[in-house]
Structures are given as structure tokens and as C-alpha cells.
Amino acid sequence: MTDATTPAGDAESDDLSDAVAFPDEGPERTCIVTRSKGSPEALIRFVVGPDRSVVPDLRxxxxxxxxxxxxxxxxxLEAVKRKSFKRAFKSEVEVPPTLADMIDGLMEKDALQALSLANKAGLVVAGATKVEGSIGPKVPAALISASDGSADGIRKMEAAVRRLMGDEADSIARVRDFRSDQLDLALGRTNxxxxxxxxxxxxxxxxxxxxxLARYRGGSAAKAAAPHSTIETRPIED
Structure with missing residues (x-):
């Protein structure tokens, strides 16, 4: 039986430092819902397991x-509702009713594992004071704010970043898709x-x-920074 969580298992064994963990080259793919074409990285691949269940293949x-x-x-959700998988695979298939939530969970887990790896590489600091202190000669690739953090705290952090960096602050990605307890586990710290x-x-x-993950959820929580911007790669001073 094919386990629908297989992609997450791959995430644990693969090198999460890879910038792209899925093909970004080759022919365009066609969405079975919209019929629009796009690069593989803009779509999710699904296969049918031996038990005839539809399995997300994120990698x-x-x-x-x-x-x-x-x-x-x-x-x-639309693919599930319209029974698009049955037509695409031209056979009866079992579609988990929680497929959309399953994918969300797999993407979330994958991102948090990658954050943990970055932390082990010495690339992450936590705490408002340390975050502000890390901004200066070195430009962070991303600023993370817990999704359940206070709006006032996020506003103060944004104000500090603007004060220290001016317009250059727009080049830093903002990530706000993870709760504080999830960040605690990924970084091995509390609060x-x-x-x-x-x-x-x-x-x-x-x-x-x-x-x-942010695109999948339909939000702008992970503000895109220039993917090939020049960012100092030495660890942040802790």
C-alpha cells in the first residue's frame, strides 16, 4: 500500500538545502482543472498508488x-469536487476527502524541516533584539514572524527594519505562515x-x-525577494 505521506518521508531523507526540490526544467505541464499550462514548479503532481488512491508527489x-x-x-479542492482525477487517470481512483489539507500539511512540514536545517547551519537568529542586531552590514534573506504573534509586535519589527534599512527592506522576504509553537520545534527554542x-x-x-506554501494557501505571507540577490552567506552572529 502506498502511504500518502511518502513525500514527507522523502523530505526527511533528501538534502533540504536544495533551493528547488522538484523539477524546474523540461516541458510545461497542463493542469487537469484549468487546462492551463505551466512549469512543473507551479503545479503539483499526483500519481495513483497500488491501492488506487491518489497520492500527492510533491518531489x-x-x-x-x-x-x-x-x-x-x-x-x-476543485479537482476533488469535479472528479478530475478520475478523468485524468481514466479509471476509478480513491481520492482522500482531506487531500487539500494533506498537501498543506506536507508542504508545511517540508518548509519547517528546511528551516531547522538552516538553523543547524547557523543561519538563523531568534528574538526581536537579536533580529534587529543582525540587520546592518549583512542583509537577511528572510524575516519570520509567528502567525499568532501580536500585530503590534509585527508592526514594531517592521518599523525597526525600515529604520535600519530604508527602501532596501523591500528586498527581504517576509514569512508569516508558521505558529510560534512550530517555530519553537524547528529552532529548538521557546516562545x-x-x-x-x-x-x-x-x-x-x-x-x-x-x-x-504561501502560494498554495492563496496568500502573500511569503513575500518574494529576488531569487538570485546577492546576500552574504556567512552565519548571522548569535
Whole structure:
């Protein structure tokens, strides 16, 4: 039986510092819902397991014929509602009713694992004071604010970043898709509300996943920074 959480298992064994963990080259794919074409990184691949269940293949590595859906929660829900998978695979298939939530959880787990790896590489500092202190000669790749943090705290952090960096603050990605308790587990600390991620391969791996998760959820929580911007890759001073 194919476990629908197989992609998450891959995430644990793969090098999460890879900026892109799915193909970004090759022919365009066609969404089975919208019929629009796009690059593989803009869609989610699905395959059918031996038990005839539809399995999300986030890494595009599972064997078998694939069907592609635009990487947005609303499109996955529409595919389930319209029975698009049955038509795409031209056979009866079992579609988990919680498929959209399952994908959200897999993407979230993947991003948090990548953040943990960046932390182990010494690229993350946590705490408002340390985050502010990390901004200066070195430009962080991303600023993280817990989704359940106070609006006033986020406003104060934004004001501090603007004060220190001016217009250059717009080049830093903002990530607000994770709760404080999730950040605690990923970083091995307690009460994490604010964090900064320095530039580097591991950091870009995290940002790739955070951006994809934000797009899937239909929000702008992971503000896109220039993907190839020049960012100092030495660890942030803790």
C-alpha cells in the first residue's frame, strides 16, 4: 500500500538545502482543472498508488503516470469536487476527502524541516533584539514572524527594519505562515515570535518551500525577494 505521506518521508531523507526540490526544467505541464499550462514548479503532481488512491508527489519522484494540478489549494479542492482525477487517470481512483489539507500539511512540514536545517547551519537568529542586531552590514534573506504573534509586535519589527534599512527592506522576504509553537520545534527554542534567516544555500531551500506554501494557501505571507540577490552567506552572529 502506498502511504500518502511518502513525500514527507522523502523530505526527511533528501538534502533540504536544495533551493528547488522538484523539477524546474523540461516541458510545461497542463493542469487537469484549468487546462492551463505551466512549469512543473507551479503545479503539483499526483500519481495513483497500488491501492488506487491518489497520492500527492510533491518531489515529482514517484513512479507511474502523473496528473498535474495548479499548486493552489482552491484548485485541488476543485479537482476533488469535479472528479478530475478520475478523468485524468481514466479509471476509478480513491481520492482522500482531506487531500487539500494533506498537501498543506506536507508542504508545511517540508518548509519547517528546511528551516531547522538552516538553523543547524547557523543561519538563523531568534528574538526581536537579536533580529534587529543582525540587520546592518549583512542583509537577511528572510524575516519570520509567528502567525499568532501580536500585530503590534509585527508592526514594531517592521518599523525597526525600515529604520535600519530604508527602501532596501523591500528586498527581504517576509514569512508569516508558521505558529510560534512550530517555530519553537524547528529552532529548538521557546516562545519564538521573530526570527531572521541569513543568506545561504540552506536559507534559499527554506524560502523556496515557504513561498510555495504561501502560494498554495492563496496568500502573500511569503513575500518574494529576488531569487538570485546577492546576500552574504556567512552565519548571522548569535
Amino acid at each position: 515529482c519522484r514517484l513512479p507511474g503516470r502523473g496528473a498535474w494540478v495548479t499548486a493552489e489549494r482552491s484548485k485541488v 519564538v515570535i521573530h526570527a531572521a534567516v541569513a543568506g545561504g544555500r540552506a536559507a534559499e531551500g527554506f524560502l523556496t518551500r515557504a513561498r510555495r
